[in-house]
Amino acid sequence: MANVVIQASDLTLAYNNGKNEIIKNANFSIKKGEFVFITGPSGSGKSTLLKSFYGHIKPTHGSLMVGGLDLAKISNSKLQELRTHMGIVFQDYKLVNEWTVAKNVVLPLMIAGYSIDMQHTQAQRLLRHVKLSEYANMYPYELSGGEQQRVGIARALAKNPMLILADEPTGNLDEYSSNVIWDLMENACQQLETTVVVVTHRIPTVFSLQYRHFIIENKGVYEVH
């Protein structure tokens, strides 16, 4: 049980105060160190499901345990604390444009209260990892999309999170840049035993069938075997 990172029981997600149900009575669990894909047609609720994992959307019915906490009942301060153990990657990167690349990367460390020195050394390590060392003092808008997303990945990895959540992380990128991103995420999963959940409309061809794959259809979440 301690190995389960995400556990959904009869999970129901809805907008407009429950009137517009997107996911209904879904049951699944994701264990530590697993790499999971979520696919489905546009508008099926992939992003909605992913947002529920970081508490942006609360279950309207059932329970959703993440890291042992029930997100249906979690307090704001507990959720805040839980989020410091997650790394989230967005299709549109969501970098802070008025901050340098280095500062963007260490946001989770800044939140955790690391000293400036520590932040500095970690920024160098992380940027080396995503091969952006020379970009440390540039601003996100000066980078290409693929480079910005590598910054996004570095930020997500900064604090060795227990869970990485990514919504179409390669949605705006060409095949080459996409493969770099997939490599980085696979690496994190294999070397750091980080759980990775990726929403995408198409599973990249570089991945064989070795990873779990959920598909959303008619409000249900099904595993593809």
Place this chain on the structure above:
Amino acid sequence: MKFIKDHIMFILPLVAILLGIEFFLVFDRMTASYEQRLRDGYSMLVVSKEPMTLQELQSINSNIGKSTKIEKNEILKEVSLGQNPQDTQEILNALPNFYIIKLAKYLDTSALDNLEKDLMASKKIKRVETFGNSYSSNYKLFSFIKFILKVFIIFMSVVSLFLVIKQMEVWGYVHRERMQVMEIFGAPIMLRSGILFKVAIVDALISTSIIVLFFLYLKYQLAGISEVDALMNNSELLFQPSDAFILLACAIVIVIISVYIVVFSSREKEA
């Protein structure tokens, strides 16, 4: 450039509010000092058969602040020159007691009338005579100006407050993205809004300084050369060191409230 513009749009209305507050403080002091001068310049002469203590007088009307007895000998000196001592003694015995009465606080015309009536109603008191400039006409004009000024200041402050909040919303828009990203990564509210608070407090300090410097200039430079009597004679009322603290406190309270409005309105919405 945009940074400067953003600040000015915030500082200007804040300055307007502080200006209103400072005007209010100054006018309040001027009114108080004017009232005091009126009060001090006003006195009543009370003539009584028997000697009366201050307590006795105050028990008739509590608005009496001070009573000074005029020594009969002093009066006698004036009238008894060249009279023989026996007559003088007789006059002395026949003379009533004279008291000069000062007010405890500023009174309006009707309260003064009441005071006079109360005194006259006492059996011991034979006569009441009042001296000093008439309270009413000057003072009524003064009170009216005071009222108009208050209304104006409140109106100006409300309008300015809207401008402050408006500008804060613009800021909120600028900072929203960053604050939301930080929130998604679990940053506590103080960290998310830290920069806003810093900027806002700096602006509060700048605004306060502008007003303080302006009034100091007014007090030490302009008042002297203005040739306006009311300003020249009352320049010490124009600005006092404690005003700086009051203004700073007001400015900081205003910006903290504004920042909180922005911070809470930019929280990620639960969809």
